[in-house]
Amino acid sequence: MAEVWRGIVREYLDHLPFDESDRIVSLGEGGTPLIYAEKISSEVGAEVLVKYEGMNPTGSFKDRGMTSAITQVVKDGDHTVVCASTGNTSASAAAYAAHAGLRCVVMIPQGKIAAGKMAQAIVHGADLVQVDGNFDECLDIVRELSESYPIALVNSVNPYRLQGQKTAAFEIVDQLGEAPDIHMLPVGNAGNISAYWMGFKEYAEAGRASRTPKIWGVQAAGAAPFVLGHPIKDPETVATAIRIGKPASWDLAVAARDESGGWIRAVTDEAILSAQARLAAEVGVFVEPASAAPIAGLLAAAAAGEVPRGATITCTVTGNGLKDTATALGDRTLDPTVIPVDVEAAASVLGL
Numbered sequence: 001m002a003e004v005w006r007g008i009v010r011e012y013l014d015h016l017p018f019d020e021s022d023r024i025v026s027l028g029e030g031g032t033p034l035i036y037a038e039k040i041s042s043e044v045g046a047e048v049l050v051k052y053e054g055m056n057p058t059g060s061f062k063d064r065g066m067t068s069a070i071t072q073v074v075k076d077g078d079h080t081v082v083c084a085s086t087g088n089t090s091a092s093a094a095a096y097a098a099h100a101g102l103r104c105v106v107m108i109p110q111g112k113i114a115a116g117k118m119a120q121a122i123v124h125g126a127d128l129v130q131v132d133g134n135f136d137e138c139l140d141i142v143r144e145l146s147e148s149y150p151i152a153l154v155n156s157v158n159p160y161r162l163q164g165q166k167t168a169a170f171e172i173v174d175q176l177g178e179a180p181d182i183h184m185l186p187v188g189n190a191g192n193i194s195a196y197w198m199g200f201k202e203y204a205e206a207g208r209a210s211r212t213p214k215i216w217g218v219q220a221a222g223a224a225p226f227v228l229g230h231p232i233k234d235p236e237t238v239a240t241a242i243r244i245g246k247p248a249s250w251d252l253a254v255a256a257r258d259e260s261g262g263w264i265r266a267v268t269d270e271a272i273l274s275a276q277a278r279l280a281a282e283v284g285v286f287v288e289p290a291s292a293a294p295i296a297g298l299l300a301a302a303a304a305g306e307v308p309r310g311a312t313i314t315c316t317v318t319g320n321g322l323k324d325t326a327t328a329l330g331d332r333t334l335d336p337t338v339i340p341v342d343v344e345a346a347a348s349v350l351g352l
């Protein structure tokens with residue numbers, strides 16, 4: 001029988017702050033595919049592979065951090081978890097809290113969450129509160145709540161979140177047999193870029209890779225505090241997942257960028273949507289807008305002649321496109337041609 005994936009905590013127990021006796025709260029997250037992007041590779045003159053994190057149980061990379069964060073919450077004996085979210089963290093927190101039998105409280109920016117993500121928090125039974133403000137302001141509220149009440153904070157400022165998320169870097173090295181030359185990912189609250197850098201460094205130190213990659217982070221132009229060099233007040237982008245102006249893991253992300261010899265740049269919403277469409281139509285991978293940012297950033301770097309020829313470049317595509325079908329469809333409608341039950345009519349409409 002083929003071996004069955006046991007979730008990231010059990011698979012990488014030696015590298016995580018847990019042991020066999022802990023009650024591990026898992027939905028089987030991780031073990032996601034690394035998919036070769038042929039056309040994009042030939043266009044940029046490198047080997048480009050996408051790490052499809054939309055394959056996780058709730059459809060985003062957040063599940064890696066949530067299995068470890070909620071496992072620790074249960075260990076500590078807490079009964080309620082809280083998070084601020086642009087949608088994916090709340091979907092993940094709600095699902096893992098449901099699995100563990102905990103109460104989950106979620107603060108989201110009003111009207112700025114994709115429908116699928118909101119539906120996830122609702123069906124998993126979270127207490128959902130909309131805030132008349134942005135993600136950064138939601139995070140301020142939940143930080144204070146968790147300081148004043150017996151509620152565990154499960155945003156990525158919780159160190160157990162980054163512990164779980166670093167396993168994606170381990171998987172990439174395990175899948176390639178070596179670290180890539182460059183790793184690219186979208187940057188919002190900056191937890192994930194920090195977690196990947198930690199993961200790549202730890203695996204190299206453990207002798208599992210001979211080097212660490214350069215980290216290239218990509219933000220949306222209307223929400224690009226790292227590119228500007230300071231937090232911003234009113235972030236705006238079609239990629240609502242990364243509509244963030246005051247990233248919590250600022251220093252860790254800057255360290256990931258600088259220690260790796262990489263960069264953090266911005267791409268326009270238009271470039272994000274175009275990269276999202278290319279991933280769907282050319283690679284067969286349907287991602288949400290934020291997840292397409294690294295591909296847009298890669299295409300821009302290639303156009304500027306900055307992609308080393310033949311390099312191995314891995315790109316994390318962070319969330320599943322099914323969470324936000326409205327944005328992906330744009331002005332396309334859901335009403336394909338209708339025909340009678342008739343083979344001739346089918347052939348005719350297809351021009352066969």
Ligand code: F0G
Nearest residue numbers: 085086088089188189190191192318319
């Ligand atoms: N991509 C997606 C799909 C996300 O949901 C997020 C963050 C990011 C990228 C950026 O990751 O914050 O670690 O830099 N979403 C958070 C949320 C903020 O609430 O779901 P980051």
